[in-house]
Amino acid sequence: MADNGIxxxxxxxxxxxxLTGTGDYTDDTALPHQTYAAFVRSTHSHxxxxxxxxxxxxxxxxxxxxxxxxxxxxxxxxLICGWQVTGKDGEPHKAPAHPVLAADTxxxxxxxxxxxxxxxxxxxxxxxxxxxVRYSPLPAVVSMQDALAEGAPQIHxxxxxxxxxxxxxxxxxxxxxxxxxxxxxxxxxxVNNRLIPNAMEPxxxxxxxxxATGDYTLRLTSQNPHIHRLVLAAFIQIAPEHKLHVIAPxxxxxxxxxxxxxxxxxxxxxxxxxVGRPVKWTADRSESFVADAHGRDHETHVELxxxxxxxxxxxxxxxxxxxxxxxxxxASCVPSYLYGTLLQGQYTTExxxxxxxxxxxxxxxxxxxxxxxxxxxxxxxxxxxDQAAREMGIDxxxxxxxxxxxxxxxxxxxxxxxxxxxxNYRLALDRALDLAEYAGFDTRRExxxxxxxxxxxGLSAYIEACGIAPSQVVGxxxxxxxxxxxxxxxxxxxxxxxxxxxxxxxxxGHETTFAQLVSDYLGVPFENVEVVHGDTxxxxxxxxxxxSRSLAVGGSALVKAMDKVIAKGRKIAAFSLEASEEDIExxxxxxxxxxxxxxxxxxxVAFSAYVPHNYPLDELEPGLEExxxxxxxxxxxxxxxxxxxxxxxxxxxVTEIVHWVAVDxxxxxxxxxxxxxxxxxxxxxxxxxxxLEGCAYDxxxxxxxxxxxxxxxxxxxxxxxxxVETTCTPCPHNPLGVKGCGEAGAIAAxxxxxxxxxxxxxxxxxxxxxxxxxxxxxxxx
Amino acid sequence: xxxxxxxxxxxxxxxVFEALNDPEILGRCIPGCQSIERVGEHEFDADVxxxxxxxxxxxxxxxxxxxxxxxxxxxxxxxxxxxAAGFAxxxxxxSLEAADDGxxxxxxxxxxxxxxxxxxxxxLIGGTARKIxxxxxxxxxxxxxxxxPPEAGKPDEQEE
Numbered sequence: 001m002a003d004n005g006i007x008x009x010x011x012x013x014x015x016x017x018x019l020t021g022t023g024d025y026t027d028d029t030a031l032p033h034q035t036y037a038a039f040v041r042s043t044h045s046h047x048x049x050x051x052x053x054x055x056x057x058x059x060x061x062x063x064x065x066x067x068x069x070x071x072x073x074x075x076x077x078x079l080i081c082g083w084q085v086t087g088k089d090g091e092p093h094k095a096p097a098h099p100v101l102a103a104d105t106x107x108x109x110x111x112x113x114x115x116x117x118x119x120x121x122x123x124x125x126x127x128x129x130x131x132x133v134r135y136s137p138l139p140a141v142v143s144m145q146d147a148l149a150e151g152a153p154q155i156h157x158x159x160x161x162x163x164x165x166x167x168x169x170x171x172x173x174x175x176x177x178x179x180x181x182x183x184x185x186x187x188x189x190x191v192n193n194r195l196i197p198n199a200m201e202p203x204x205x206x207x208x209x210x211x212a213t214g215d216y217t218l219r220l221t222s223q224n225p226h227i228h229r230l231v232l233a234a235f236i237q238i239a240p241e242h243k244l245h246v247i248a249p250x251x252x253x254x255x256x257x258x259x260x261x262x263x264x265x266x267x268x269x270x271x272x273x274x275v276g277r278p279v280k281w282t283a284d285r286s287e288s289f290v291a292d293a294h295g296r297d298h299e300t301h302v303e304l305x306x307x308x309x310x311x312x313x314x315x316x317x318x319x320x321x322x323x324x325x326x327x328x329x330x331a332s333c334v335p336s337y338l339y340g341t342l343l344q345g346q347y348t349t350e351x352x353x354x355x356x357x358x359x360x361x362x363x364x365x366x367x368x369x370x371x372x373x374x375x376x377x378x379x380x381x382x383x384x385x386d387q388a389a390r391e392m393g394i395d396x397x398x399x400x401x402x403x404x405x406x407x408x409x410x411x412x413x414x415x416x417x418x419x420x421x422x423x424n425y426r427l428a429l430d431r432a433l434d435l436a437e438y439a440g441f442d443t444r445r446e447x448x449x450x451x452x453x454x455x456x457x458g459l460s461a462y463i464e465a466c467g468i469a470p471s472q473v474v475g476x477x478x479x480x481x482x483x484x485x486x487x488x489x490x491x492x493x494x495x496x497x498x499x500x501x502x503x504x505x506x507x508x509g510h511e512t513t514f515a516q517l518v519s520d521y522l523g524v525p526f527e528n529v530e531v532v533h534g535d536t537x538x539x540x541x542x543x544x545x546x547x548s549r550s551l552a553v554g555g556s557a558l559v560k561a562m563d564k565v566i567a568k569g570r571k572i573a574a575f576s577l578e579a580s581e582e583d584i585e586x587x588x589x590x591x592x593x594x595x596x597x598x599x600x601x602x603x604x605v606a607f608s609a610y611v612p613h614n615y616p617l618d619e620l621e622p623g624l625e626e627x628x629x630x631x632x633x634x635x636x637x638x639x640x641x642x643x644x645x646x647x648x649x650x651x652x653x654v655t656e657i658v659h660w661v662a663v664d665x666x667x668x669x670x671x672x673x674x675x676x677x678x679x680x681x682x683x684x685x686x687x688x689x690x691x692l693e694g695c696a697y698d699x700x701x702x703x704x705x706x707x708x709x710x711x712x713x714x715x716x717x718x719x720x721x722x723x724v725e726t727t728c729t730p731c732p733h734n735p736l737g738v739k740g741c742g743e744a745g746a747i748a749a750x751x752x753x754x755x756x757x758x759x760x761x762x763x764x765x766x767x768x769x770x771x772x773x774x775x776x777x778x779x780x781x
Numbered sequence: 782x783x784x785x786x787x788x789x790x791x792x793x794x795x796x797v798f799e800a801l802n803d804p805e806i807l808g809r810c811i812p813g814c815q816s817i818e819r820v821g822e823h824e825f826d827a828d829v830x831x832x833x834x835x836x837x838x839x840x841x842x843x844x845x846x847x848x849x850x851x852x853x854x855x856x857x858x859x860x861x862x863x864x865a866a867g868f869a870x871x872x873x874x875x876s877l878e879a880a881d882d883g884x885x886x887x888x889x890x891x892x893x894x895x896x897x898x899x900x901x902x903x904x905l906i907g908g909t910a911r912k913i914x915x916x917x918x919x920x921x922x923x924x925x926x927x928x929x930p931p932e933a934g935k936p937d938e939q940e941e
Contacts, residue, residue, distance in 0.1 A: 041865075109899075647791065704900075706901055710904055
């Protein structure tokens with residue numbers, strides 16, 4: 001049992017089907033009489049338009065051509081933003097209408113204007129090319145500075161000045177006062193580059209409608225099928241919730257991009273009702289580049305005030321955050337409540353003030369991407385800390401140590417609205433420095449110099465807030481949803497267990513981790529546990545997976561359900577064993593009368609519950625199935641230190657990462673192998689941002705990095721072997737003591753890489769991605 | 782991006798200028814031109830097959846002539862709509878200078894892609910535009926020169 005329990009590196013059970021090509025992805029499904037959808041997308045970033053669909057309608061195989069006018073005729077709702085951020089002026093953010101199909105105006109290249117439904121995918125695409133679009137181009141705004149300038153072209157009539165919101169957090173007066181007292185002020189202008197998510201599996205959706213019953217079914221690539229159902233029912237109003245079944249089967253990566261409710265799945269579901277046949281759409285990679293919500297895209301000015309000893313007196317941050325052309329599903333909370341609230345970092349900074357202007361531009365909408373606001377916050381804090389260290393001549397590790405929140409100061413109320421629950425930042429830093437052989441770095445730098453290479457070392461002491469919660473707090477900050485999770489435990493009469501979770505696995509390995517948890521907690525053999533997720537007709541309403549929440553919130557919901565199962569099992573066992581309930585102990589899967597060898601296995605209890613011949617039916621219902629809902633008391637706060645060591649070739653500007661150390665505090669760990677894999681993936685994601693990935697638009701809003709020819713994803717040979725360790729301060733407020741690990745690498749890595757490069761080239765005048773050209777230029781090339 | 786080129790034509794300026802406004806000649810010189818017709822005094826509609834990197838499409842192109850200053854200079858502009866492939870618009874300022882043995886034709890052209898052409902072919906658009914420009918003017922020299930030219934237009938090009 002221990003081999004498969006909590007703390008064991010159990011190989012992932014789901015990998016058998018993933019690695020043998022037998023997974024069940026949306027595109028693998030073909031429904032009888034299925035049709036295929038192709039979208040007509042704007043080639044202009046800002047234009048009014050008219051459509052002539054006559055040629056397309058008459059093309060071979062075409063079943064229907066649907067436009068924004070058809071949507072309007074059906075009085076369908078528009079896409080929504082589920083989090084209302086309130087600005088400095090007390091006014092809610094501007095959330096202009098985001099049509100499912102643009103009716104007369106397009107606002108970014110790739111904006112969908114019509115959908116062609118045909119007998120085959122090829123016929124749908126051919127016919128989509130026959131839709132005649134007459135554009136009247138409008139002036140486009142691409143940069144945030146341009147969008148905010150006086151007289152800039154207006155993207156939405158109801159968002160004057162292209163401003164979505166002007167938001168603030170912290171104490172401006174106290175921060176001003178801190179700067180007035182400062183011995184030294186470090187300043188930086190930073191760009192957090194726009195990223196394109198590029199999950200391995202492109203988005204896909206199949207809408208289905210049964211006229212006989214009025215039931216709709218949507219199979220799609222979703223991280224949160226119940227949220228898709230809720231929005232499509234309550235806001236877009238295609239069908240009520242009880243008439244809409246959403247299935248998110250195997251999903252090949254999400255990174256946030258599959259949280260959102262997009263134009264395409266909405267159109268496909270609606271179209272299925274219009275044509276009375278299933279309608280399938282699978283994005284090609286070119287569509288993914290323009291139609292998946294992008295990530296990051298901040299411009300920030302940051303200032304850090306320090307006293308003569310290097311203590312952080314005040315942090316002042318001013319950020320422009322690009323929202324793109326429309327406000328995506330959770331876009332508004334990313335550069336506000338998931339960003340400004342993390343600017344305390346791991347430090348005792350005495351005063352913090354942050355203001356954020358969220359800006360509309362004629363670009364693809366921007367929303368949460370792995371880390372979502374927290375990588376941006378970490379990048380700001382960790383870059384300015386290094387900058388201050390360099391300017392004041394203090395070792396960067398030492399400067400961090402001087403300012404760490406001490407391990408005995410928890411719970412620690414931050415200056416930016418959070419309460420850190422636990423942590424030991426110094427422990428992680430010191431361990432990381434040991435593993436990185438920080439003390440010997442100067443020798444390595446000299447040795448590299450003898451080879452003509454510039455060697456640098458960079459730290460990133462990051463913190464993140466995971467398992468976004470509690471519902472009442474996020475509700476008071478504008479969230480339109482609760483952020484609890486559900487879990488269900490169903491014993492079958494033969495003693496094996498179905499585990500239902502409202503979390504969703506799209507690569508994280510829930511089927512293994514959750515089975516370990518249940519197996520360990522209930523004492524049921526690992527192979528007798530099956531995890532079910534991703535189907536609104538199978539699992540209780542659930543909130544899905546994002547923000548590294550699955551184990552902390554979804555796992556805790558399972559604990560609630562399991563506690564109910566054990567409580568009921570205790571009653572059943574007491575009756576069968578003719579003992580009092582108080583005398584029944586549970587452990588290792590057995591209910592035992594204390595102090596005796598009278599015992600009953602949980603499988604026997606389950607059988608008794610389903611075949612209740614010898615059973616207290618007058619006081620206990622038959623069956624053994626329980627559901628738990630868990631609403632966390634707080635976020636969890638994973639933290640740690642990553643150390644990156646690089647060598648830069650001054651002749652070419654090429655940066656090679658030569659060593660990487662990650663020491664992370666994720667609280668308790670259920671499966672160390674999966675956790676290490678999550679760290680690997682996260683670091684690769686962050687290294688991609690730091691060195692390779694840079695989304696570029698031209699001045700007219702044309703996406704110039706629209707394929708893998710021009711948008712560089714990280715590859716295995718861009719990374720060294722990673723040294724990964726964990727420390728552990730258990731989360732004090734969830735029953736598992738777990739914190740979350742899925743985003744940490746992506747949060748920590750960019751600052752570690754850039755601090756290493758700035759150390760190597762002795763210049764902070766460089767932004768991400770630090771391509772060879774950028775590094776070479778920063779070196780004066 | 783500006784593209785420039787220079788060609789020598791063994792014809793007087795007036796003849797060159799006239800040929801540059803002749804849809805029949807334009808149609809023979811525009812690479813991939815399937816058809817061309819005059820739709821206004823200074824406007825032509827052409828159907829052009831073109832490829833930018835991996836994107837191949839038929840472009841419905843409106844060609845317009847403006848800034849007419851015969852026989853010295855004019856501006857040739859075009860906007861091609863390639864449907865799902867996107868669009869490309871461009872213009873070329875053409876000047877004609879009398880030389881001893883004919884005319885020196887110089888042009889400065891700009892091109893702006895949009896849609897899929899920009900998305901997957903932005904890196905290639907410069908090279909493609911340069912090739913289209915060179916092909917157009919070298920064919921033009923071939924077509925209008927009465928006899929086989931001793932030295933068919935040797936492009937002298939650079940990107941600025």
